Every structure is written in structure tokens, then in C-alpha cells.
Amino acid sequence: MVDDKFLIEVLQSRLKRARKLLEKYGDSWLVLSVGTNDTNIDYLLGVHAHGFMGALLSRDELHVLVGRLERSFIRHLEENKLISDIHVFYGYGEFEKELKKIIAEYSGKRILANFASFELCFHAASLSYTFVRKLMQMAEDYEIELRPSGRFVYELRQTKTQEELLALEYSVSETMKILDSIISESNTIKPGMTEREIAARIYSEIYKLGEPSFEIIVASGPNTANPHHITSDRKLRTNDIFYIDFGMRYLTMSSDITRFFVVGNIPNEIKQVYEAVVAAQNESIKAIKVGAAFSEPDNTARETFKAYGYDPEKHFIHSLGHALGVDVHDVGPPLSHRVTNKKIPENIAYTVEPALYFEGKYGIRLEDDVVLTKKEVKRLVRSPEEPICL
Numbered sequence: 001m002v003d004d005k006f007l008i009e010v011l012q013s014r015l016k017r018a019r020k021l022l023e024k025y026g027d028s029w030l031v032l033s034v035g036t037n038d039t040n041i042d043y044l045l046g047v048h049a050h051g052f053m054g055a056l057l058s059r060d061e062l063h064v065l066v067g068r069l070e071r072s073f074i075r076h077l078e079e080n081k082l083i084s085d086i087h088v089f090y091g092y093g094e095f096e097k098e099l100k101k102i103i104a105e106y107s108g109k110r111i112l113a114n115f116a117s118f119e120l121c122f123h124a125a126s127l128s129y130t131f132v133r134k135l136m137q138m139a140e141d142y143e144i145e146l147r148p149s150g151r152f153v154y155e156l157r158q159t160k161t162q163e164e165l166l167a168l169e170y171s172v173s174e175t176m177k178i179l180d181s182i183i184s185e186s187n188t189i190k191p192g193m194t195e196r197e198i199a200a201r202i203y204s205e206i207y208k209l210g211e212p213s214f215e216i217i218v219a220s221g222p223n224t225a226n227p228h229h230i231t232s233d234r235k236l237r238t239n240d241i242f243y244i245d246f247g248m249r250y251l252t253m254s255s256d257i258t259r260f261f262v263v264g265n266i267p268n269e270i271k272q273v274y275e276a277v278v279a280a281q282n283e284s285i286k287a288i289k290v291g292a293a294f295s296e297p298d299n300t301a302r303e304t305f306k307a308y309g310y311d312p313e314k315h316f317i318h319s320l321g322h323a324l325g326v327d328v329h330d331v332g333p334p335l336s337h338r339v340t341n342k343k344i345p346e347n348i349a350y351t352v353e354p355a356l357y358f359e360g361k362y363g364i365r366l367e368d369d370v371v372l373t374k375k376e377v378k379r380l381v382r383s384p385e386e387p388i389c390l
Helices: 003-024 040-045 070-079 092-104 129-141 148-156 162-184 194-208 221-225 270-285 295-307
Strands: 028-032 052-058 062-067 084-091 110-111 145-148 217-222 240-247 248-250 257-263 347-351 355-358 362-365 368-372 377-379
Touching: 003 028, 003 040, 003 070, 003 148, 003 162, 040 052, 040 070, 052 092, 062 070, 062 092, 062 368, 070 084, 092 129, 092 221, 110 129, 110 295, 129 145, 145 194, 145 347, 162 194, 162 221, 162 248, 162 257, 162 347, 194 217, 194 240, 217 368, 221 240, 221 362, 240 362, 257 362, 270 295, 270 347, 270 355, 270 362, 270 368
Parallel strands: 028 110, 062 084, 110 145
Antiparallel strands: 028 052, 052 062, 217 240, 240 257, 347 368, 355 362, 368 377
């Protein structure tokens, strides 16, 4: 487990990057979140609240709004002098009052807020219509230019700082330790266990270090044919198959891993499909390069499936991968054959998850996480060449 001091280094790297980018887009960036509905709070502060929490970042200040009951959440920021001032409130009335105090200080300035077009940047589109109207009234009262933050957030979060990429590497490493420890324990996963029981065991280990980056998927038997199966009470059987798709948010960075298992003997048909999925993953990772189209790795996976005799139009029904970061589906285009007009930049993190699904029968998906820098494509974890037998 990494020292908490490293989390401060991650946050400092983000604040530095955001402030540099504000020179291009505006004077300050306002983030207001209720619970976890805007993970830009996690991005800036390294925590999220149960109720309201806010942050306004300018080129030289960081103002924080926090509820009295959650004041202790930001001690690490105070101790490391990342915050300019703290506005503590109790209840919505005080929250709005304190927010007005902060905004009043930026009279005549340009404030970016997260009410961007959903299509432009989902991660900058969290504010409700009602609250946007309130902000517009405040902006009018204090002669502030209020603008959507879509392009700013997209550019800010699509590429990662070196500290973020290292944090993701730690997150993936700890995630794999959890999986390895569970499957190595005698009789932990066996016939008679339900999908829910397996998921519960994984949740238990994740919460010792961080939090799940999404709801764990455990799919067995014919349920494996559903890419977004909802973990159920189905019991494992002898000579059954299943996959686990899970991740952990650790040091504010989300991992995302999928592994495929066999309980008992491996049918030849499963072996052949698994071999094709491994080949598609390996070949597509070779195609991930700075300057390549986002479509190229996905097209490579599809051509590999064709070479193995499988129709990707029918059996590979999603894109090859998605961006990773604070969110498990972070800012950035998918690795998809449909994204032909955008080029892959450096300093990004992505999943690579080729799959073959046979409706009503079974499916096989493997998912690894990679980071791409100017120098290399680093595979943070590697799927086994053969199914994991339990």
C-alpha cells in the first residue's frame, strides 16, 4: 500500500495542470457536487461528500465549501496547504450563502461551471437546471461571465499527469493482489457458491484499501453472454464457466479488470474462443500508438477475430476499450472502429477488453489496463494465456 503522501502529490499535479489550463479558458473553475454526482470534486480534493461540497479553483487560489459534518474530510488538504480558504456550512441555506461570498470575490471575472453539453463532455454536465438558474442569477448580480466548462474539463482530464499514471499503476497492482489472494485461497470459489457470494467476497477486500470503481459483475454459465450482467443468485456448477469484472478506486484512480474462469474441465470450444480473445487483445495492444486513430486498435481486434473464424459484427458487440481515470469510464473517446476522426494522444490510460458473446450460450471477455506515454505503451497487467481453472 502506498503512503498517503503520494495522494497529495497526485492532487498537486492536477492543481498545477488545471491552473495552467485556466490561462486558456477562464479565470476560475467552479465545481459543485451532491454526494458523488460530480467526480471533479474527487479529482480536485481527493474525497467526496455525502451532501453538498464545492470547490472554486483560480490560477492562485482554491476555495472549498464543506458541510460542518464533513469538515474532517479535507484535513489532508489543509495540512499540506493546498487550500486558500474554507467555507463551512450547515444546511442548504448556509451553503448558498457561503457560495455567494466566494462568487462575489470574482466580480468582473469569468467562471467556468459544470453545465456543459452532455454530448461535448459528460464529465462537465452534472449541474441541475435549477442550480444553473441560481448561478446565472448570482452571475448577473455580481457581473460575472458564467460559462460552461466542457472543453476545459475535456482537455484537463483526457490526458493524465505522470503522478496520475503512477497512481493508476498502484491501483491496478492492488486490485490484482485482491483477485490473486481470493482465487488462491482453498475452497473460496467452488460449485454451490452464488455469483453474489463471490462478489461479496471481493467487495470485502476492496473496502480494506479503497472503494469499488463500479458495481462488480460476476456472471456464470449462460449469464456470461451478457456484457453488463447484473450479479445474481445463480449458483456455480461443476464444469461451469464464469467471469469477474471489477475494479477499485485507489489514490483516486480507478482500475478495471476482467478475468475468465472454469470450475472443472475446459470444453474444447471454450479453449478455442478464449485463444481468439487472447490473440485479439495482444494484437490490438500493439496497435495502440501516439498519433494513431482511436479506431485502429479496435479494427485490429476485429480482424484478428475474423482470422480465427468469428464474425465480430455478430459476436463482438461493444468497443475495444474506454478511458480510465478518476472515473472508470473517464474523459476521452472509446477505442472504437466508429471513432475515425480523432488521434490517440500521449499520457492516457485505457482498458483493452475484446470479447466474443454467443447469445443464450456463453461469452468470454478479457480486460487489461494500459497507459500510453510518449515513450511506450505500458501494460499494467496481462491476461493469462489460458482460462483460470479452479
